[in-house]
Amino acid sequence: MKCESCNKKHATVHLTEIVGTTKKERHLCEECAQGINTQLAKVPSPTEILTSLINQVAPEISEMSKIVCPVCGLSYLEFRSNGRLGCPMDYTIFRKGLIPLLEKMHGSTQHVGKVPSKAGKELIKKNELMQLRNELNKAVEKEDYEKAAELRDRIYELSGDTNED
Amino acid sequence: MNFQATPMKISDLADNTGEWLRGTGAESDIVISSRIRLARNVARFPFLSRANVKQKRELEGIVRNKIKEAEITSDLHYINLANIDPVERLFLVERHLISREHAGGEGERGVAFGKSETISLMVNEEDHLRIQVIRSGFELKEAWKTIDDVDNKLEKKLTYAYSSRFGYLTACPTNVGTGMRASVMLHLPALGMTHHIEKVFNAVMKLGLVVRGLYGEGTQVSGDLYQISNQFTLGKSEPEIIEIIESVIPRITSYERMARKALIAESREQLEDRIWRSYGMLKVARMISSEEIMHLLSQVRMGVNLGIINTIEMKTLNELFILTLPGHLQKLEGRELDSQQRNIIRAAYVRKRLEEI
Numbered sequence: 001m002k003c004e005s006c007n008k009k010h011a012t013v014h015l016t017e018i019v020g021t022t023k024k025e026r027h028l029c030e031e032c033a034q035g036i037n038t039q040l041a042k043v044p045s046p047t048e049i050l051t052s053l054i055n056q057v058a059p060e061i062s063e064m065s066k067i068v069c070p071v072c073g074l075s076y077l078e079f080r081s082n083g084r085l086g087c088p089m090d091y092t093i094f095r096k097g098l099i100p101l102l103e104k105m106h107g108s109t110q111h112v113g114k115v116p117s118k119a120g121k122e123l124i125k126k127n128e129l130m131q132l133r134n135e136l137n138k139a140v141e142k143e144d145y146e147k148a149a150e151l152r153d154r155i156y157e158l159s160g161d162t163n164e165d
Numbered sequence: 166m167n168f169q170a171t172p173m174k175i176s177d178l179a180d181n182t183g184e185w186l187r188g189t190g191a192e193s194d195i196v197i198s199s200r201i202r203l204a205r206n207v208a209r210f211p212f213l214s215r216a217n218v219k220q221k222r223e224l225e226g227i228v229r230n231k232i233k234e235a236e237i238t239s240d241l242h243y244i245n246l247a248n249i250d251p252v253e254r255l256f257l258v259e260r261h262l263i264s265r266e267h268a269g270g271e272g273e274r275g276v277a278f279g280k281s282e283t284i285s286l287m288v289n290e291e292d293h294l295r296i297q298v299i300r301s302g303f304e305l306k307e308a309w310k311t312i313d314d315v316d317n318k319l320e321k322k323l324t325y326a327y328s329s330r331f332g333y334l335t336a337c338p339t340n341v342g343t344g345m346r347a348s349v350m351l352h353l354p355a356l357g358m359t360h361h362i363e364k365v366f367n368a369v370m371k372l373g374l375v376v377r378g379l380y381g382e383g384t385q386v387s388g389d390l391y392q393i394s395n396q397f398t399l400g401k402s403e404p405e406i407i408e409i410i411e412s413v414i415p416r417i418t419s420y421e422r423m424a425r426k427a428l429i430a431e432s433r434e435q436l437e438d439r440i441w442r443s444y445g446m447l448k449v450a451r452m453i454s455s456e457e458i459m460h461l462l463s464q465v466r467m468g469v470n471l472g473i474i475n476t477i478e479m480k481t482l483n484e485l486f487i488l489t490l491p492g493h494l495q496k497l498e499g500r501e502l503d504s505q506q507r508n509i510i511r512a513a514y515v516r517k518r519l520e521e522i
Binding site: 072092110117 | 184206208321327328334336337339343373398399
């Protein structure tokens with residue numbers, strides 16, 4: 001078979017193009033095929049392929065796909081492709097994408113089991129911090145800078161080892 | 166409290182097994198063991214897939230030391246998995262002390278366990294820490310009591326990654342929340358023989374539970390041994406999850422007993438013949454593959470349960486399921502063996518054990 005394009009060389013590349021419901025076959029020699037390839041194919045990266053696939057399947061993911069965790073550097077797409085999170089912070093960063101996933105996996109998105117006693121302390125600490133911040137605001141409003149400085153120090157002291165959540 | 170001063174030799178374990186194979190506890194004719202594991206991670210560290218070599222080493226050190234300080238039991242041994250050879254890791258997998266993933270992992274990782282092998286603590290598995298408790302028979306509630314206590318002791322020493330919304334934060338979102346997987350290992354030969362096992366699976370799946378083979382996720386069923394465990398870990402408390410599994414097990418065990426009764430009623434001779442042939446094979450064969458032995462042991466185990474064979478202890482049979490696995494045979498022989506050599510040694514080992522009776 002001769003090349004359709006130059007009609008000189010032997011056709012060694014056989015392309016099948018599908019447009020709508022019609023199938024079109026093309027038979028080309030290597031040289032002519034390369035010409036077409038450079039026009040057609042800027043070969044997309046695996047991430048691009050994945051993104052376009054995901055866009056077709058689940059548009060809500062495309063919104064998430066740009067998000068990267070500032071702590072561990074994991075992107076949402078990487079998480080979706082291997083199913084593993086990179087750090088505890090990802091649960092906060094990817095929250096929007098995770099909630100429907102968790103709902104599907106567990107039928108729930110709210111933990112009701114064991115609470116570490118330390119987490120109990122953390123909760124207390126959090127509440128205390130909130131209160132101190134309120135007092136600080138009031139002190140600043142009243143221009144009571146001595147009290148404000150004192151409150152600020154206590155806030156620093158408390159939040160120094162506060163747990164992220 | 167320190168770990169045991171004398172380093173443990175894995176070969177010292179090769180000729181016995183953990184307490185969970187004793188064949189004691191509730192419904193132990195059908196329920197081999199009850200197991201619970203908790204997944205935990207240390208706050209302010211990345212999960213292991215994003216941790217670099219230095220962070221992994223640091224985590225291994227922290228978790229190992231905290232396990233030591235937590236005074237869990239007085240006889241905990243710690244083994245650094247990076248320092249032992251693959252056969253020894255396989256050996257620990259076969260004993261259910263570590264997971265296959267942990268054995269095949271990379272870098273600094275280890276396991277601590279006591280002499281009874283009831284408690285094991287995996288360091289740097291998929292999560293920073295995986296605590297496991299296994300007990301003989303249908304003893305999930307007791308297993309929960311033990312593991313909850315171990316977890317409380319560790320929690321005093323370690324700050325876990327935890328959120329009030331999502332619970333214990335894990336590397337894989339399928340474990341988040343309680344981080345708990347509770348499972349019961351069942352021996353269901355009659356349901357297999359009568360092809361009723363599928364019905365059991367369907368009923369179990371409707372409750373949100375999953376059925377797996379002997380070594381958990383992705384493993385094949387052999388020896389008619391099945392593990393039933395919870396799939397969901399979020400949205401229900403630990404006791405609620407245990408309750409769901411506990412409610413379904415008695416139904417499965419009575420179904421299995423019914424199937425056994427029906428087999429006896431309908432074809433007693435055939436059943437007895439099958440069981441005695443399996444027993445005979447174990448006593449005389451010169452080569453047995455690992456697949457074949459699981460099948461033979463399963464038949465004989467049912468024979469013992471039905472009172473057809475009454476010269477073998479349940480403990481011996483339960484142990485043979487584990488002691489004849491490739492890692493154990495190689496440890497027992499103290500050298501690497503190819504599959505044909507293993508088949509010869511496996512047959513010889515079983516003959517010896519059954520002659521002792």
